[in-house]
Amino acid sequence: SQYWGNNDIKNIRKVLGIGLLLSITGSIIFSSAAFIMPDKLMMIFTESDNAITIGAAYLGVVCISYPFTAATDIYVSTMRAIGEVKVPVISSIFAIIVNIILNYILIFGKFGMPVLGVVGAAVATVAARIFEFLLTIIIISIKKSPIICSIAKLNPFSKELISQFGKTALPVIINEFFWGVGTTLFSVAYGRMGDAAIASITISTALQDLLVVSFQGIAIATVIILGNEMGANNLKKAKLYGSYSYVLTFLVGVFASILIMIFRIPFVSLYKVSDNVIENVKLCLMVFAFFFPFKAIATVNIVGILRSGGDTLACLFLDLSAVWLIGVPMAFIGGLYFKFPIYTVYAMVLSSEVYKAFVGYIRYKQGKWLKNLAIELTAS
Template sequence: MKGTEVKNQQTLNDIKTRELLSMLRKIALPIALQSLIGSSLSLIDNLMVGSLGELQLNAVGVSVQIFFVYWMLLYGISGGAATFISQFYGVGDFKNIRRTTGFTLTIAMGIGLLFFIAAEAFPQYILRIFTKFPEVIEEGCSYVRIGAPTFLMLAVTQPFTIALRATQQTRLPLYASAVALATNTGLNYLLIFGKLGLPALGVDGAALATSIARLLEMGLILFVVFGRKNKIAGKLSEFFSYGKDLAKRIYRNALPTTANETLWGLGTSLYVAAFARIGITEGAAIQACNTINNLFSLAAFSIGDAILILIGQKLGEGKLELAYAMSKKIIMVGLIIGLVMGGGVILMGEPILRLFDFTPEGAVYAKKILMVYGATLWLTLYNAMHVTGTLRGGGDTRFAMLTETGTVWLIGVPLAFLTSLYLHWPIYIAVLAVKSEEVVKAMILTKRYLSKKWLKNVIENIAL
């Protein structure tokens, strides 16, 4: 026992910052670039649609909330599975990596089908949750219907993307997303404005372009895995041979993660609903700012994904103290990145805002909202590193879920509606007030992290 402790301590002493940064660059950078590509896809949509007017921009803003909620639900499912895949990768167990991926695919397809049916059958009822303006609902209904097939495509793409990432093949999903971005950009231009003899479809053109791009992305991911005989590839029967024990363990871990991301997604969508109810101009401003902020924040959040992958691998190997030591260094790097990215939101956000067709009032609102986002990005990233990184990597998903959903729903959502609809504060002050939930969240997560109760090996005693 003593010899093991000495060996573990020697390993801890061997952690060099330069080596850790090299691992982060290998894993986090492709994830960050993929997130940046996804955000750029959304930005291009909004810029082109925004040139049609504030009404069209607002319509797309509220319409994408259903896709955002679904994405968070999917991210939660795959995030819970990623804990197992990263730890299985630590011991080289590819059979259970395939089984975990197959179980994730099964659940994702079931949920994707439900969202697809809802989006096609009654989008108007869904949109009424997010806006009270009939003209916005009318404009958004066809966008939701045309974009509905992406629910099924993402249900296939995301499980395999997570499996590739968790096995440290982060560049492959990046390449697929890059092709999807180029396709979406070209089709947006052609279909929104009616170029090369095509009809000018406006908002509908943006939805159609995104659907085609997502279809191409799904095809590329499947080709990378099965066509190129990737190391996670296998017979279809292997992916769906998960037993009751493995399914139960993944389910227990993924359920809090899924509830976490879904309830967080619903909560932040209700922020948009509260702000959009102030007026069409305010709704357009918050939509543009969210899109710009995502360019920087989603790329920064790749640090959380990298923590899960790196720490999960060490926990799977049984090196708990090494995992903790690595996490401390990565979090410090993440905080620096958060400060830099926050500065980028403030400095680079304003020139991007000029590309939108805002009224003078809308431009002022948007500029001040971006300042709030930029100033608080480091804190948002700190919390994300714990929720999606340390706690999730160690399987402490229930505590992460209770903390995040509790602060969003007990503090953030009430403040959003109180400040916007009852106190009638300016939208940028309302946004700042909602950020107070991040402060409370940070205090709770820090205490849990320092307790080390999250350091767990979740794959012990699982049959090969």
């Protein structure tokens, strides 16, 4: 987004090339592992033979979609950075429609198709992801987007750019990888607390994800706006917009928490589960409502503000220290050693968001994220 603010199309394309190279390579590695040994991977998360069998059947097929999803995500991120936000919305909406239709046909065996169940769901996801990738490429080609160019112009092997990319993006890659591993371990801990615990967390997450995705959208909008301003060397305006983002995030986060408290009981009533699970879900949602403003602030600050100026080492420290020094130990100690109820363990895990919010705010106030990376590259 800073290169777009500096009107540097050449380096935008090279960053796109680096992103495609790394993401597709990584996705192929994970896709291969999931295709070769899906059952072994499922054993990490659960001890239930039935769950392992079903999960492995799904994973062994859906992994084919990973390279397409990776490439689409890089193109979508680049388009958002240059202000082309309509294309990702259009392609994702049509992909969702394709996924829903194919799920109906393949899972239940409609229109003469065999009943495939969970494998049908996986096939539908693969088809939808391939469709989304192709539709995205077609639309941006028709629109003659500046990111559409020859492979030669995507050349990721620019010494100066690779150096800067390594300084700013490599910490993000490491951050996301180990953060993902850490949050996966949360699922491992919850899964080993029993079926009721994992069911409670799964149902709670369905509502929580709606809010988390919304604030991830705010974070993405923030990183684009601030990045464009810093790329144009409007540092004072970027700082002002950063403070606006903080205030807006806090107010909307509190409002969202109130909505969770209001709608948690009607939401839980939609599920036909045991009374124990229902009570656990209600309490888990109460816990989430309390911690959500902290989580919202931490998300927008790390993903939207600090990363916009390349302060990615600070983001790396905040995320990984929160997950690995607080979240993961709390999940295993509380859930498997002390055998606390799931809502208590969940509160212990989410306490890491309070840490991230306060320590992240200190880093934000230091102002080290206010940097024009585009000018630094041009000068070099």
